[in-house]
Amino acid sequence: NxxxxxxxxxxxxxxxxxxxxxxxxxxNHNSMYWYRQDPGMxxxxxxxxxxxxxxxxxxxxxxxxxxxxxxxxxxxxxxxAAPSQTSVYFCASSSRRDRVSEQYFGPGTRLTVT
Amino acid sequence: xxxxxxxxIHITVSEGASLELRCNYSYGATPxxxxxxxxxxxxxxxLLKYFSGxxxxxxxxxxxxxxxxxxxxxxxxxxxxxxxxxxxxxxxxGGVQGAQKLVFGQGTRLTxxx
Numbered sequence: 001n002x003x004x005x006x007x008x009x010x011x012x013x014x015x016x017x018x019x020x021x022x023x024x025x026x027x028n029h030n031s032m033y034w035y036r037q038d039p040g041m042x043x044x045x046x047x048x049x050x051x052x053x054x055x056x057x058x059x060x061x062x063x064x065x066x067x068x069x070x071x072x073x074x075x076x077x078x079x080x081a082a083p084s085q086t087s088v089y090f091c092a093s094s095s096r097r098d099r100v101s102e103q104y105f106g107p108g109t110r111l112t113v114t
Numbered sequence: 115x116x117x118x119x120x121x122x123i124h125i126t127v128s129e130g131a132s133l134e135l136r137c138n139y140s141y142g143a144t145p146x147x148x149x150x151x152x153x154x155x156x157x158x159x160x161l162l163k164y165f166s167g168x169x170x171x172x173x174x175x176x177x178x179x180x181x182x183x184x185x186x187x188x189x190x191x192x193x194x195x196x197x198x199x200x201x202x203x204x205x206x207x208g209g210v211q212g213a214q215k216l217v218f219g220q221g222t223r224l225t226x227x228x
Contacts, residue, residue, distance in 0.1 A: 004157075031214045040123070042204060042218040043158075050214055058215070090157060100146040100165075100208030103216060105157035 002026055004106035006091050012112045013081040021076040021109050023091030029104070030097035032074035033058075034066060036087040037108075043090065049074055051097045081113045116141045118207050122221035128227045129197055135190040135222050137205030146208035147188040149179055153189065153201045161203075164188065176198070200226045 007022045025032065030051050035043040035058075045058030049068040063085060065077045069076060076095075088110050092103040119138045127133055139145055146165050150158040162173025169181040179190045188205060205219040 004173070017197075033215075035218075040220055042220045044218075045215060048215060055149060092158075096214065098214075100214060100216070102148065102160050102163055105150075107157045108155075 004091055004093055004104055006089075006106040006109050009107065010110050010114065013078075014114055015082060017081050017082065018077065018079050019111075020078075021089055021091075021108045021111075022073070023075065023106060024073045025091075025093040025104070026072065027093060027095070027104065028071070029093035030071070031094045032068065033092040033094075033103060034064070034074070035092065036060065036085075036090045037090060038087050045049050046076065046089075074114060078111075081111075083113045085111065086113045087111060116217055118205050118217055118219035120203075120222050122222045122226065123220070124223045126225040126227060127195055128152065130194050133190075133192045133195045133199070133202050133224070135224070136204075137188045137190065137219060138186050139188065139205075139207045140186065140205055141207055141209065143209065144183075147179075147181060148206040148208070149173065149177070149190050150204045150206065150218075151175075151201045152204065152221075153183065158204065161190070168202070195224075195226055197226045200224055 004025045033047040033048040047066040049055045052071045091106040094101045094103045117140045148163045149161040152158045164181045202221045206216040208216045
């Protein structure tokens with residue numbers, strides 16, 4: 001039982017390049033989330049998926065797209081990376097789709113955009 | 115707007131001393147409250163949660179937290195810290211703006227003096 005896994009762990013991009021961050025969970029959870037973490041700002045929600053087939057914007061969605069590929073996988077795409085997207089990205093999942101429950105986090109992806 | 119405030123950005127305590135990390139939230143209804151810990155270079159791990167019932171909740175690693183509705187607070191405590199407790203601690207509130215989403219505080223970084 002690996003929990004929540006993320007790939008890659010580290011990535012360096014040039015401004016304007018694109019990439020996809022991958023996330024998978026093996027806990028049969030319904031809801032999945034993407035956050036970014038910046039110093040002094042805590043975690044901010046980018047997008048979330050309450051259940052397979054649905055996605056919704058969070059607090060900071062601009063510049064990102066997501067795909068809930070199936071119940072296990074939730075990817076985050078940067079179409080044209082900008083230096084402001086330099087951050088640590090965390091994927092999380094939770095069991096409930098209809099109410100709050102604890103979220104389980106992956107190890108993170110550290111992204112640098114130059 | 116719903117929010118979470120952790121007033122202390124950085125706290126230093128001596129090993130063996132007691133610890134209290136502060137968390138204040140702003141939310142109109144009964145909140146769902148969480149404390150997470152993040153060790154350097156790692157993802158977030160759930161320490162404890164409050165949904166309802168007894169306002170003093172016990173968590174892992176010897177931590178506890180007390181929900182005080184009158185003060186809109188959910189402070190984290192530990193009677194005697196260990197060097198391994200050095201980490202960043204995040205308070206989060208759920209039940210806001212959508213059933214599954216959490217809003218995180220800015221985090222408190224804990225340093226332990228030997």
